Amino acid sequence: MNDQPEARDDCEPKPEGELTLRLIPSRNDTNAHGDISGGWVVSQMDLAAETIASRVAQGRIANVALESVVFMSPIRVGAAVCFYTRLLDIGSSSIRIAIEVWTRNPNDNERRKVVDAVFVYVAIDEQGRIRRVPK
Numbered sequence: 399m400n401d402q403p404e405a406r407d408d409c410e411p412k413p414e415g416e417l418t419l420r421l422i423p424s425r426n427d428t429n430a431h432g433d434i435s436g437g438w439v440v441s442q443m444d445l446a447a448e449t450i451a452s453r454v455a456q457g458r459i460a461n462v463a464l465e466s467v468v469f470m471s472p473i474r475v476g477a478a479v480c481f482y483t484r485l486l487d488i489g490s491s492s493i494r495i496a497i498e499v500w501t502r503n504p505n506d507n508e509r510r511k512v513v514d515a516v517f518v519y520v521a522i523d524e525q526g527r528i529r530r531v532p533k
Contacts, residue, residue, distance in 0.1 A: 413480065413498050414482060414484055415484030415498060416450075416482060418446040418447075418449055418481050419442060419445060420480045420481070421478075421479050422476065423438060423473065423476075423477070423479060425475055428475060433472040433473060434477075439469075439473065440515075442479070442481060443517065446483050447495040448461070448519070449483070450493075454485065454488060454531060455519070455531050455532070456532050457522075457523075458524070459520065459521055459522060460519060460520055461518070462518050462519065464515060464516070465515075465516040468513065468514045469512070469513055471510060471511075472512075476503070476504045477501040477502060478502045479499060479500075479512075480500045480502075480509075483495055483496070484497075491520050491521050491528050491529060491530055491531055492521075492531070493518070493519045493531060495518075496515070497514075498513070499515075
């Protein structure tokens with residue numbers, strides 16, 4: 399009998415940031431090859447990041463740039479898709495947010511990072527003009 403504690407693998411990659419959105423895409427969200435469409439993924443990433451940006455800006459915001467979007471692996475139908483957001487920087491009117499997308503396939507207990515991105519938003523007023531982000 400072994401009284402030693404079980405070794406844990408702390409080297410396993412983990413999502414960074416706050417779980418902001420979790421979805422299970424359907425067959426309607428696929429491309430011609432049967433994988434989840436990149437457009438669908440970017441649209442959901444924008445929704446997740448908007449949540450953080452509008453909270454920081456305390457009002458309306460507009461997405462002005464995708465500094466980077468790196469697709470690492472296809473997403474299968476039925477996979478749980480989790481969107482993690484992390485605030486990177488707040489400028490005078492801009493907000494930079496890192497987004498990681500992780501999946502867990504239905505028949506697999508292993509999660510994997512499938513997309514990594516940085517989105518940039520600006521705070522805007524009711525007329526759509528850039529305004530300062532409140533401190």
